[in-house]
Structure formats: C-alpha cells, structure tokens
Amino acid sequence: MEDKVTSPEKAEEAKLKARYPHLGQKPGGSDFLRKRLQKGQKYFDSGDYNMAKAKMKNKQLPTAAPDKTDVTGDHIPTPQDLPQRKPSLVASKLAG
Amino acid sequence: METGTTEADIISTVEFNHTGELLATGDKGGRVVIFQREQESKNQVHRRGEYNVYSTFQSHEPEFDYLKSLEIEEKINKIRWLPQQNAAYFLLSTNDKTVKLWKVSERDKRPEGYNLKDEEGRLRDPATITTLRVPVLRPMDLMVEATPRRVFANAHTYHINSISVNSDYETYMSADDLRINLWNFEITNQSFNIVDIKPANMEELTEVITAAEFHPHHCNTFVYSSSKGTIRLCDMRASALCDRHTKFFEEPEDPSNRSFFSEIISSISDVKFSHSGRYIMTRDYLTVKVWDLNMENRPIETYQVHDYLRSKLCSLYENDCIFDKFECVWNGSDSVIMTGSYNNFFRMFDRNTKRDVTLEASRENSKPRAILKPRKVCVGGKRRKDEISVDSLDFSKKILHTAWHPSENIIAVAATNNLYIFQDKVN
Numbered sequence: 001m002e003d004k005v006t007s008p009e010k011a012e013e014a015k016l017k018a019r020y021p022h023l024g025q026k027p028g029g030s031d032f033l034r035k036r037l038q039k040g041q042k043y044f045d046s047g048d049y050n051m052a053k054a055k056m057k058n059k060q061l062p063t064a065a066p067d068k069t070d071v072t073g074d075h076i077p078t079p080q081d082l083p084q085r086k087p088s089l090v091a092s093k094l095a096g
Numbered sequence: 097m098e099t100g101t102t103e104a105d106i107i108s109t110v111e112f113n114h115t116g117e118l119l120a121t122g123d124k125g126g127r128v129v130i131f132q133r134e135q136e137s138k139n140q141v142h143r144r145g146e147y148n149v150y151s152t153f154q155s156h157e158p159e160f161d162y163l164k165s166l167e168i169e170e171k172i173n174k175i176r177w178l179p180q181q182n183a184a185y186f187l188l189s190t191n192d193k194t195v196k197l198w199k200v201s202e203r204d205k206r207p208e209g210y211n212l213k214d215e216e217g218r219l220r221d222p223a224t225i226t227t228l229r230v231p232v233l234r235p236m237d238l239m240v241e242a243t244p245r246r247v248f249a250n251a252h253t254y255h256i257n258s259i260s261v262n263s264d265y266e267t268y269m270s271a272d273d274l275r276i277n278l279w280n281f282e283i284t285n286q287s288f289n290i291v292d293i294k295p296a297n298m299e300e301l302t303e304v305i306t307a308a309e310f311h312p313h314h315c316n317t318f319v320y321s322s323s324k325g326t327i328r329l330c331d332m333r334a335s336a337l338c339d340r341h342t343k344f345f346e347e348p349e350d351p352s353n354r355s356f357f358s359e360i361i362s363s364i365s366d367v368k369f370s371h372s373g374r375y376i377m378t379r380d381y382l383t384v385k386v387w388d389l390n391m392e393n394r395p396i397e398t399y400q401v402h403d404y405l406r407s408k409l410c411s412l413y414e415n416d417c418i419f420d421k422f423e424c425v426w427n428g429s430d431s432v433i434m435t436g437s438y439n440n441f442f443r444m445f446d447r448n449t450k451r452d453v454t455l456e457a458s459r460e461n462s463k464p465r466a467i468l469k470p471r472k473v474c475v476g477g478k479r480r481k482d483e484i485s486v487d488s489l490d491f492s493k494k495i496l497h498t499a500w501h502p503s504e505n506i507i508a509v510a511a512t513n514n515l516y517i518f519q520d521k522v523n
Binding site: 008009010011012013016017023032034036039043044078090091092093095 | 102125158408
C-alpha cells in the first residue's frame with residue numbers, strides 16, 4: 001500500500017489545480033516573468049494619462065499655501081534669490 | 097488598508113548611512129525623509145540618541161513612458177548612501193528607471209551687507225550708494241538643503257530593483273530584471289553594461305535578476321540573484337561582459353518535493369553580503385539562507401521565517417502575497433540576521449546561539465520605551481492565550497523593509513506607512 005501522506009505544499013497545489021484547471025499548462029515561468037516585466041498601469045496615450053492624473057489630483061489633499069517669500073514681480077531674480085527646490089505639494093507624514 | 101492611509105506614504109526602502117548617524121526612508125510618493133540621531137548629551141545619559149527629522153525632499157516624480165504608454169512610478173525602490181568624504185552627505189535614490197545622486201548639506205551662515213542689494217534682495221539705486229562695506233557671514237537658523245547633483249537616466253529598459261555603491265567609491269551598479277549596468281559617479285551620459293541575460297527570443301525567458309550587490313571590500317566582485325533561487329558571483333576582471341559567472345550558488349532540490357509553487361517560493365527577493373565579505377545571505381519566500389562564498393553547492397545555514405505559510409500557499413497565490421519581496425539584513429558583527437513577515441511581525445535569528453525571536457511592530461501592542469514582547473504563531477488546534485493563529489494573520493500588514501545600524505543594536509522597521517525604531521534596552 002502506498003503511503004498517502006502528502007506534503008502541505010502538494011496539498012495546496014491540488015487545491016489550486018482544482019480551482020484553476022488550466023493553470024500551469026504553459027511553462028509557468030514565462031507567464032509570471034512576462035507579467036513582472038510588464039509591471040505598471042497601461043494607458044491609451046499620454047492624454048489619457050494626464051487626464052487620469054488630473055482627476056487624482058482633485059481628490060488629493062489641499063494644496064500648500066502660496067509661498068510668501070517668493071521673490072518675483074519686482075525685479076529680475078538672481079539664482080540666490082530663488083528657492084532651492086520646489087517643496088513637495090504634500091509633505092511626507094514621517095516628516096511632519 | 098485602513099481609511100486615511102495615503103498610498104504615497106507607504107515606505108518602500110529604509111537605509112542607515114555608514115556611521116548610523118543618519119537614517120533615510122523612501123516612499124511610494126517619491127519622497128525621501130532623512131532622520132538624524134540626536135547627539136547624546138551629558139545631562140541625559142539615560143536617553144540614548146533618538147532620531148529626529150533632518151531633511152525631506154521630493155526625489156522622483158511620476159513620469160510617462162510615451163513609447164510603451166506606461167506610467168513610470170515615482171516610488172523609491174532603493175536608497176544607498178555614499179561614505180562621507182566631506183561635510184555634505186551623499187546618497188543615491190532610484191525609482192524604476194532613473195537613479196539620482198543627492199547632496200544633503202547644511203547651511204548655518206548667511207552673507208549680509210551687500211552693497212548693490214538691500215536686505216530683501218532688491219537692487220539699490222547706484223546713485224544712493226555713498227559708502228562701501230564688506231559683506232559678512234552671519235549665523236542663521238540651520239537649514240538643510242538637498243540638491244540633485246547627478247541624474248543617471250535612460251539606461252534601463254526594465255525595472256530597476258537594486259543599486260549598489262562599489263568599495264572604490266568611484267563607481268556603482270544598477271540592476272533591472274534583465275541587465276546590470278556599471279556607472280561612474282561623475283558621468284551621467286554613459287554606463288557600461290556588465291550583465292545581460294535577455295534571451296534573443298523573449299519566449300525563451302526563464303529567469304530574471306532579482307537583486308544585486310557589490311562585495312564590501314573587493315571592488316571587482318559582485319553577486320546577483322535570480323527568480324529561480326540561484327546566485328551568481330561575477331568578477332569584473334575576467335571579462336567586460338560578466339555573463340559567465342565565476343561562481344554559481346544553488347541548493348539542490350529534491351525532485352519528489354517539487355510542486356507548482358516550488359519555483360515561485362524559491363525566487364530570491366534579496367541578497368546581502370555580510371560585513372566581513374565572507375558570506376552572502378538570501379531571502380526567498382519562506383526562508384533566509386546563509387551561504388559561504390567558498391561553497392557553492394548548498395547554503396551553510398537555513399532559517400525558517402514562517403514555514404506555517406506552506407499550508408496557505410494556494411490563497412497566498414490568489415491574493416498575490418506569494419510574490420511579496422521581503423528584504424533581509426545583517427547586524428554589524430554578522431552574528432544576527434533579521435527579516436520581516438506578515439501581521440507586522442519581524443524575525444531575528446542569532447547565528448551563534450541558534451535562537452530566534454518574533455517581534456511585532458505595531459502601536460496597539462507596544463508603548464514607546466516599552467520592551468517588546470516576543471510573539472508566537474500557533475499552527476495546531478490548541479491556541480495558547482498569547483499566541484496568534486495562522487488564520488488570524490493580517491497579510492496586508494507586511495514588513496518588507498528593515499535596516500540595522502552598522503555598529504549598534506538599533507533597528508529600523510517599516511510597517512506599511514509607519515517607521516519604527518527599536519534600540520537595545522539600557523541596563
């Protein structure tokens with residue numbers, strides 16, 4: 001009589017095959033790998049992308065108050081006058 | 097995900113600098129936050145130096161790949177510090193496509209007393225200027241500035257998973273799914289391709305590069321791991337293109353144990369050299385393994401992180417958790433290794449005593465300055481009071497990124513959007 005003790009892994013595999021009978025018929029490796037290489041949300045074109053981003057931005061948190069120390073309008077600014085970097089619109093929670 | 101958790105706040109990488117004075121985190125929103133350890137004062141001997149925010153900046157922005165119509169995420173995949181060579185700090189941060197070198201410097205003096213400008217920067221009418229003065233440097237409130245010094249772009253078709261600074265401090269490498277490139281810090285418009293595993297026919301693709309790292313002392317040596325659970329060590333002196341490895345590390349598998357999940361759970365998610373340079377540690381889905389560089393046919397140590405998940409592989413495959421990429425770290429003396437798990441648990445293994453512990457990073461279960469209580473997951477039917485059953489584990493609370501201070505017992509643990517810093521008990 002054959003020993004019928006199955007490893008937990010094989011039992012899980014049987015469960016998976018029962019739910020998805022066509023799984024693993026093609027070499028499993030390439031399917032996963034192909035999906036992995038293709039990571040990222042696909043958009044129809046750049047217009048579609050920009051529309052999606054604009055929609056997301058409206059839902060985002062309130063914008064930062066305009067920077068009162070901006071040196072513009074009165075004279076031509078020099079490199080020293082300009083702020084070093086545009087600050088993030090929304091600062092990281094860790095930094096707050 | 098709990099309501100109120102912004103996806104952008106999810107921490108995607110944590111790294112101490114070489115002295116442990118600074119701790120950098122990167123997040124999904126492309127931001128970097130740097131913490132600095134407080135100088136220990138003589139008055140507060142009991143309070144060890146705590147980490148406070150030192151600087152924060154937007155490292156990467158989302159971009160659009162026009163050719164493939166795909167979004168390029170701004171998520172910071174890795175941060176690596178350069179050793180400090182002057183008063184400024186330098187770090188590399190990368191998203192899927194672009195690596196950037198950032199300079200973080202302090203400014204605590206400001207020039208005052210210009211002749212041609214007034215204090216607001218407005219030009220003065222030259223006719224009103226009757227005297228000449230010498231501008232002086234006056235102290236100002238400390239300002240920490242981060243500036244991008246180099247942008248290394250357009251060298252990766254696939255997604256960058258690793259960056260590693262070479263011990264020569266002149267070069268570094270960046271690795272994506274199929275290729276590894278070598279850069280010189282000074283040159284942004286060129287990089288050398290040193291590994292290329294892209295097959296001529298993509299239908300024949302069987303494995304990808306999952307992580308890569310330079311040897312800590314030998315600037316000619318590096319390793320890279322694959323989705324098939326193998327590690328290759330390469331020597332850049334052997335040839336310009338290191339497609340042929342110098343050493344090949346693989347543990348033989350019992351073919352009777354093979355299942356549909358075997359290859360997926362053997363995929364190595366992280367590889368790290370020990371500080372000594374003698375060993376490498378790899379993390380796959382269920383275990384952490386330590387390999388001796390001198391023995392290629394099997395690891396010298398294997399530690400079970402959460403073997404109870406073996407009987408849950410079916411559902412972990414369905415909810416994609418089986419593809420989670422856990423990292424692993426060494427402590428400063430290479431005697432203890434640490435890695436994360438689910439339910440905000442993380443595990444530490446002492447290589448000498450062979451003892452291990454499971455700890456939890458969560459606000460509900462620990463107060464600040466309290467000592468962490470070891471946790472236990474119960475597998476069988478009988479659950480003790482303090483134990484958690486496998487079925488109650490929260491798989492959305494995963495600890496993928498951890499860091500260990502280079503010389504002290506201070507660890508940083510990223511639990512989704514929260515950062516925990518734990519220190520050794522004082523007395």
